[in-house]
Amino acid sequence: MTVLVVGSIALDSVETPFGRAENVLGGSAVFFAASASLLTQVQMVGVVGSDYPIDQLDALAERGVDLSGLEHAEGESFRWRGRYRHDLNSAETLETRLGVFSHFRPKIPAAFRNAPFVFLGNIDPRLQLDVLEQVDKPKLVACDTMNFWIESRRSDLLALLERVDLITLNDAEARQLTEEVNLVKAARWIQAHGPKHVIIKKGEHGALMFGPRSVFFTPAFPLETVFDPTGAGDAFAGGFIGYLAHCGTVNDVNMRRAVVYGSAMGSFAVERFSITRFLEIDEQDIAARVREFYQLVSVEQELPA
Numbered sequence: 001m002t003v004l005v006v007g008s009i010a011l012d013s014v015e016t017p018f019g020r021a022e023n024v025l026g027g028s029a030v031f032f033a034a035s036a037s038l039l040t041q042v043q044m045v046g047v048v049g050s051d052y053p054i055d056q057l058d059a060l061a062e063r064g065v066d067l068s069g070l071e072h073a074e075g076e077s078f079r080w081r082g083r084y085r086h087d088l089n090s091a092e093t094l095e096t097r098l099g100v101f102s103h104f105r106p107k108i109p110a111a112f113r114n115a116p117f118v119f120l121g122n123i124d125p126r127l128q129l130d131v132l133e134q135v136d137k138p139k140l141v142a143c144d145t146m147n148f149w150i151e152s153r154r155s156d157l158l159a160l161l162e163r164v165d166l167i168t169l170n171d172a173e174a175r176q177l178t179e180e181v182n183l184v185k186a187a188r189w190i191q192a193h194g195p196k197h198v199i200i201k202k203g204e205h206g207a208l209m210f211g212p213r214s215v216f217f218t219p220a221f222p223l224e225t226v227f228d229p230t231g232a233g234d235a236f237a238g239g240f241i242g243y244l245a246h247c248g249t250v251n252d253v254n255m256r257r258a259v260v261y262g263s264a265m266g267s268f269a270v271e272r273f274s275i276t277r278f279l280e281i282d283e284q285d286i287a288a289r290v291r292e293f294y295q296l297v298s299v300e301q302e303l304p305a
């Protein structure tokens with residue numbers, strides 16, 4: 001089944017303890033599409049400026065990402081500059097230049113409106129709401145957000161929460177949004193404001209999925225080399241929703257498996273700058289990493305009565 005993603009399409013400049021990259025492909029929609037397209041069909045909507053190296057998206061098109069919803073506007077593309085110090089869990093934003101995103105109004109092509117899975121990648125919550133006005137009753141709508149929007153568009157974000165089935169956000173964002181220090185309380189607060197499922201990502205400490213009746217946890221894959229954490233969150237979302245779309249059915253069992261796929265795809269994202277790693281891997285690499293996840297957490301002993 002198809003996933004529609006709307007989000008930022010960025011040129012990122014990133015500095016990590018291991019090197020730096022200037023003006024490389026980034027943005028929530030791009031990381032999501034690079035990840036999800038390894039599992040299912042993806043339709044991408046966003047805007048690029050006149051300075052965008054459009055041919056670099058060919059690799060995604062070859063993977064079957066439908067780019068016909070991409071808008072080309074006069075002006076500068078969205079740019080984000082960030083830095084990670086030795087704590088690779090938290091990005092320090094040095095600069096955000098919205099460029100053509102500041103006038104962007106998503107137009108969902110008619111052929112994309114009945115996508116059964118919709119991911120509202122990290123952009124202005126007003127635009128995320130705009131997208132929901134244009135789609136026909138998807139099976140699952142998920143969204144992501146970040147500190148930038150929690151600070152500047154809180155009321156729009158709360159209106160959005162009422163209309164989504166699931167939200168992914170990291171631990172710091174969950175605490176900022178809810179003003180709860182405890183993550184269980186933070187998740188319950190978010191659930192009380194709309195989404196039945198809340199996924200809180202904790203970087204190298206894994207991810208927690210809070211559902212109406214249960215909580216599920218996966219660790220992060222213990223990689224020896226984490227090169228650049230940028231995009232791990234969007235790649236996680238791409239793996240999670242990509243897997244659900246691949247299955248076609250949303251139920252508890254598939255959602256738990258989807259968290260493992262999300263974690264696997266997040267672990268690939270951090271191995272290189274930008275989306276490079278996703279262009280190197282295939283289904284077998286994903287299957288191998290998912291198997292390693294199961295080995296990481298499975299216990300052969302019987303549970304005590």
Ligand code: AMP
Pocket residue numbers: 008010011012025026027028031079080096122123124146148149229230231232233234235
């Ligand atoms: P993450 O998966 O959370 O590491 O997201 C990384 C991506 O978010 C980067 O590629 C940035 O281009 C993008 N990004 C950073 N700030 C914003 C923002 N305010 N709105 C939308 N996207 C952003």
